[in-house]
Amino acid sequence: MLIASLECRGFRNLADARTGLAPGISVLHGPNGAGKTNLLEAIYFGLAGRSFKAGSDRDMIRYDEHSVRVELALDGAEGSLLLAALDRSGERRHRVDGRPLTGARGERPLVSVFHPDRLQLVKGPAAHRRAHLDRLVGALRPSRSDLRARFGRTLAQRNALVSRIRTGQASAASLATWDERLAAEAVPLIASRAEAVDGLAEPFTRLGGSLGLEAAELRYRPRAEPDREAIETELAARRERELGRAYTTYGPQLDEIEVRLGGRPLRRFASQGQQRVALLALLFAEREALLDARRPAPVMLLDDVMSELDPTRRRLLVEALAGAGQAVITATEREHVPAAPGLRPIAVRDGRTTALAAGDAAAREPGDEQRAAGERAAG
Ligand SMILES: Nc1ncnc2c1ncn2[C@@H]1O[C@H](COP(=O)(O)OP(=O)(O)OP(=O)(O)O)[C@@H](O)[C@H]1O
Numbered sequence: 001m002l003i004a005s006l007e008c009r010g011f012r013n014l015a016d017a018r019t020g021l022a023p024g025i026s027v028l029h030g031p032n033g034a035g036k037t038n039l040l041e042a043i044y045f046g047l048a049g050r051s052f053k054a055g056s057d058r059d060m061i062r063y064d065e066h067s068v069r070v071e072l073a074l075d076g077a078e079g080s081l082l083l084a085a086l087d088r089s090g091e092r093r094h095r096v097d098g099r100p101l102t103g104a105r106g107e108r109p110l111v112s113v114f115h116p117d118r119l120q121l122v123k124g125p126a127a128h129r130r131a132h133l134d135r136l137v138g139a140l141r142p143s144r145s146d147l148r149a150r151f152g153r154t155l156a157q158r159n160a161l162v163s164r165i166r167t168g169q170a171s172a173a174s175l176a177t178w179d180e181r182l183a184a185e186a187v188p189l190i191a192s193r194a195e196a197v198d199g200l201a202e203p204f205t206r207l208g209g210s211l212g213l214e215a216a217e218l219r220y221r222p223r224a225e226p227d228r229e230a231i232e233t234e235l236a237a238r239r240e241r242e243l244g245r246a247y248t249t250y251g252p253q254l255d256e257i258e259v260r261l262g263g264r265p266l267r268r269f270a271s272q273g274q275q276r277v278a279l280l281a282l283l284f285a286e287r288e289a290l291l292d293a294r295r296p297a298p299v300m301l302l303d304d305v306m307s308e309l310d311p312t313r314r315r316l317l318v319e320a321l322a323g324a325g326q327a328v329i330t331a332t333e334r335e336h337v338p339a340a341p342g343l344r345p346i347a348v349r350d351g352r353t354t355a356l357a358a359g360d361a362a363a364r365e366p367g368d369e370q371r372a373a374g375e376r377a378a379g
């Protein structure tokens with residue numbers, strides 16, 4: 001499933017217009033402040049219904065507008081249309097062909113983003129990595145996509161019970177049943193996380209290495225082993241202490257997925273540049289794992305990845321992307337992205353795009369029209 005084009009309305013500095021995307025690699029190039037990152041964010045908004053930037057989603061609404069909307073025309077079996085919209089009151093819509101999204105398989109392409117705000121994934125708290133890994137688990141095996149939510153619901157119910165016991169509204173005897181349920185939901189989640197990290201570890205080290213990271217490692221550090229009885233026993237042993245705290249101190253809600261460089265935790269010791277490359281290697285490792293599992297490649301949205309890489313590493317990235325799936329890369333200089341078959345440069349300037357045929361700065365590529373702001377009635 002590919003994104004054939006996106007159409008924005010009221011999105012930051014972007015003109016209200018349609019932009020066609022290449023089925024392979026689109027390169028958005030232009031000066032600082034042109035709107036390149038905004039275009040990536042618009043694509044992400046269309047796919048995910050939110051921004052990938054930290055901060056308020058309402059910031060996507062153009063200064064003088066009340067709402068923002070993005071439509072993505074998908075080029076798949078059915079050729080559907082994804083719509084994401086948000087207004088200043090906070091009301092949101094995210095629909096496919098007019099229906100709310102259900103999360104069903106094949107409804108929309110998977111997406112993977114490289115952006116400075118995403119560095120939290122490698123350097124931030126473990127909760128980010130757990131959530132990210134659980135999404136990958138679901139992408140690798142759709143039948144496992146509800147494991148996280150099921151565990152989360154059971155944990156919340158158990159925590160609520162612990163609070164009621166503390167205030168004398170429930171008896172401690174009822175906790176044993178919830179320990180059993182929690183252990184039953186924890187085991188498949190832990191096992192799936194272990195399997196997913198297992199599949200990522202080798203490509204992460206290899207890709208990290210070819211991008212210049214020495215001894216990059218990804219490790220799953222589960223808080224509990226995937227063993228129902230052992231988890232129940234441990235929860236029972238902690239019961240007294242837990243009742244003093246009102247939360248659950250044992251289980252996969254405390255797992256760590258550790259990124260290490262040269263044997264040390266990346267979060268604590270790695271430089272900014274090393275963190276960036278580690279994030280890039282992680283995203284490419286995930287892409288490889290998905291392709292190995294015969295899942296579709298995610299749409300790769302890569303913001304300004306080329307500027308800090310040498311020519312050999314730039315070529316390596318582009319070659320990796322050229323194999324399968326769709327990618328959109330931003331760069332201030334078009335030359336920063338090495339040529340590849342099917343690569344389409346798109347110039348961005350003052351929020352407007354012009355697709356150029358490769359090698360011909362004057363020619364417009366058919367199918368990429370640019371409509372002036374306000375030409376069509378708002379709607
Ligand atoms: N809500 C908004 N409404 C209107 N304009 C906005 C809004 N938010 C941001 N902008 C403007 O969008 C412009 C383009 O931002 P963007 O981050 O896309 O630039 P860029 O092409 O990625 O530049 P760089 O090469 O520096 O990364 C900025 O100059 C910013 O002022």
Ligand SMILES: [Mg+2]
Pocket residue numbers: 036037038303304330
């Ligand atoms: Mg930018």
